[in-house]
Amino acid sequence: MNDLRRDEESFDVLVVGFGPAGATAAGILGRMGHRTLVVDRLEGIYEKPRAIALDHEIFRHFDNMGIAEAVVPHVAPFTASQHFGAEGQLIRRIDMVPEPYPLGYTPSLVFTQPPVEAELRRHAQSFPSVTVEMGVELVGLSDRGGHVEARLRGGDGGSRTVRARYVLGCDGASSSVRELAGIRLEDLIFDEPWLVVDVLVDDLGLAKLPQTSAQFCNPARPTSFVMGPKNHRRWEIMLLPGEDPRRMEQPDQVWALLAPWLEPTDGTLWRAAAYRFHALVADDWRRGHILIAGDAAHQQPPFFGQGMCQGLRDVTNVLWKLDRVLRGASDEALLDTYTAERKQHVIELTGKIKAVGRSICERDPEAARRRDAQVLAEGGGAALTITRQEIIPPLRDGFIAGEDAPARGTLFVQPHIKAAAGWQLLDRVAGAGWRVILDGRRVAPGSVGSLPAGLGDVVVKAVAPPDLASAGQDLLIERDGVLADWFDRHGVVGALIRPDHYVFGAARSVSELTGLIEEAARRLVPDPALAGAPARRAAG
Template identity: 70%
Template structure:
C-alpha cells in the first residue's frame, strides 16, 4: 500500500452514510460546513432493515425539505394488537387522535432503500459536502485542534485527511468507536430472532391480519408488521437448539410462515437471523471524536424505534456542532450530547425491554399470568396504549436549571393560517432557537423582554378567531391547549424542537432568557 502525500482539511468527517450519517451530513451541509462523508460500501443496501418512523423524525424530514420526496415510500403505521397465550386479544398499541401534536401522522412505516437514497441525494446536494463510497477508515489520531484520519480506497490506496470533528455513524461494529476506545455497556437483553420480509401477492393480502400484531405465544413468539404497499414483515423468535443459518434457508422460512402464507403467495424479499441486543456506549464522545446511531446504541425492535433513535442523535448533535464550528458556542456545549442522548436511550430501552420480555415469555403458566395482569390493567378489557406515551422526554443536558412544566419535551407544531390555507409552524417561523408566546392575553411585557434577545426570534401564537394584531393564528388550538395544560405563557424551544424551559409570567421569562443566553455563550452547566 502507498500513502498519498496530500492532506485535505474538513470541518467534519462523517464515517458511515446510512440514514444517521446522511441526516447528519445534510444538516451540516445546509449550514455550509465542509463535510466529507465516507462509506465502505459502494451502494445502498437494497433490502429493508428499519421499517418504522415517528412524527418527530418526519418533522425533521420536513424541516430538511425531503418530506415530499419520501412521501411515496411512507404510510401510516397500523395499530399493533397483542394476542396472549391462548390467542386472545390482551392489548392494543395505537396512535393518538387528531389534531396530531407535531403536525404529522404520529407513527409511520417506510421502505428504507428509497428513503435512504433520498437522504443521500439531499446531503450531496450541498456544495460543501463531498461523498466518497468504497472508502473505509483505518486510523484516527487526535490533535489539539483537529483529528487526522487515514482512509483506504477500494484499490488499497491510503491517504490522510484532517477534520475538526469526526462523527462515527458506522454501525454496530463501529471502527470509529473501537479506535476511540469507547466501551459498550450491556443493558441485559440478548435473544435470537429471524426477521423475514415478504412482498405479498395482492390476492394473498386478505389472508393476513389487517393490523400489525404481536403473537405472544409461549411456544414461539412472533411479531407481524404491515409495511408500505404489499410489504409484510415477520419477526420470529428462534428456539433453543435452532441453527440461525439453517433457519434462514428459504424452505425453512416458508415452513415458519406456514400459519399465514404459502410460497406461491409472495416473494421472499429477505430472511436474516439476528440477536436482538440492548447495548449503549459508555461515552458518546472522546474529545473530537463522536459516535451516533448503532455505533452508540443497539436496542430490541419491539416498538420500531431503532432508526428513530439514530436520527435523534443526528438532529441533537447537528445544531450544537453548528454553533461550535461557527464559534457561537464553546466546545463544551457538545458535552450535553452524551448527557441527553444516553439517558434517553437507556430509559426508552428499558421500556422496550419490558415489552420485549413480556412478548418473549416462554413459560406457559407465566404467560397466562402475564395475560391476566395486562387485562386487569385494562379493567378486564384489552388495554389501549399509544406509542407516543412510551417515548420519554429529555431529562438532562442543555435544559433550563428550573424543573418547569414541559421542560425536555417536544414542542408542538400547530398549523398556522395563511389566508384560507394552513402551514406547519416550522415553515412559518423557521428553525433555530426560538421563543413562543401565548397570544391570548396581554403580551406586551413578554414581547418587550424577547425583543432584547435578537438572536432568539420570537413568535406570538393566538387562536384563529383572535383579533390580536401581530400574532400568528393557529388553526386547531393545539398550542393553546398546550399552554393551558402546562400553565405557562411562554417557552424557549431548541432547534431540535425540545423545550429548553417554560415561563408562567414575565419575571420567569426574563430569568429563562438570561439563563439560555449565558449558557449558549460559555457559562454552561450540564445537568446529569
C-alpha cells in the same frame, strides 16, 4: 470515487457512514455550510429493508430538511398493533394518539428503507460543501487536540490522511470510529435470537393476512407482524434453543415458519436475516473531537420500532451544538451535553422496550397465562389501548432549564398556522432555529424585550386560536387549538424552544420567561460581554 491520490485535506467534519443517520447528518451539515467529507466502506445502498418504522419527530426533521414530499411515496401510517396472548385472545392494543396530531404529522409511520435512504443521500450530495466518497474505509484515527487525523483506505488498497475538526461516527453496530476511539459498550442485558423476514405479498396473500400489525405472544414461538407500506409485510420470529440461525434463514425454513399465514405462491421473499436483539449503550458518546451516533452509540430491541428514530435523534441533537462550536458561538463544553441528554434518553426508552420485549418473549406457558391475566386486569378486564407516543421519555438532563421549569426537555408541539398560502405547519412559518413562542391569548408579541446575543437569531411569535384572529396582525392564528391546549396543560404563557424542537423551558410569566432566555444565553456563551449583548430577532 476512490481517487486517494491527494496527500492531505482538511474538513470541518468527517462523517463516517452514509446510512440514514450519516446521510441525515451530512444533509444538515451541508445546509449549515460546513465543509464535510462523508465516507462509507460500501459502494452503494443496501437494497433490502432493515429499519421499518419512523415517528412524527423524525418526519418533522425531514420536513425541516425539505425532503418530506420526496419521502412521502415510500411512507404509510403505522397501523394499530394488536397483542394476542397465549390462548390467542386479544390482551392489548397499541395505537396512535388521535387527531389533531401534536406535531402535525401522522405520529407513527412505516417506510421502505432503500428509497428513503436514497433520498437522504441525494439531499446530502446536493450541497457544494459536502463531498461523498463510497468504497472508502476508515482505518485510523488520531485526535491531535485541535483536530483529528483520519487514515482512509480505498478499494484499491491506496490510503491517504485527512484532517477534520470533528469526526462523527455513524458507522453502525460494529463501528470503527467507536473502536478506534476506545469507547466501550455497556450491556443493558437483553440478548435474544430472532429471524426477521420481509415479504412482498400479492393480492391473494394480502387477503389472508391480519389487517393490522400484530404481536403473537405465543410461548411456543413469539412472533411480530408489521404492515409495511403497500404490499410489504414483515415478520419477526423468535428462534428457539438449538435452532441454527443460518439454517433458519433458508427459504424452505422461512416458508415453513410463515405457513400459518402464507404459502410460497402468495408473495416474493425479499429478505430473511437472523439477528440477536441486543440492548447496548456506549459509555461515552464523545471523546475529544470524536463523536458517535446511531447504532455506533446504542442498540436496542425493535419492539416499538425506535431504532432508526433514536439514531436520527442523536444527529439532530448533536449537530445544532456542533454548528455553534464550529462557528465559535459556543465553546466545546456544549458538546458534553450530548452524552448527558441522549444516553439517559436511550437507557430510559430501552428499559421500557426491554420490559415489553421480555413480556412478549415469555416462553413458559404458565407464566404467559399470568402475564395475560395481568395485562387484561390493567384494562379492567378488557384489552387496554395505549399509544406508542406514551413510551417516549423527555430529556432529563443536559442543556435544559432547571427542574422547576414546566415542560423542560419535552418535545414541542406544532400546530397548523393560518398563512396566505393556506394552513401551514408552525416550523414553516417560524423556522426551526431558536424560538420564543408565546400564548397570544395572554401575552402580546412585543412583551419580550431585547434578547441576549448568546442565542443568535431568535424568532419570537405569539400564537392564538381562531377567535382572536382580528386581535392584531402580529398574532399567528392556529387552526385546532393544539398549542392553546399545550399552554393550558402546562400552565404557562410562553416557551423557549431549541433548534431540535425540545423545550429548554416554559414560563408562567413574561419575567420568568425572560429569566429562562437569559439563562440559556449565559450557558451557551460563558463570556458575559457577548451573552449580554442584544440579539437579532430573526425574520419569520
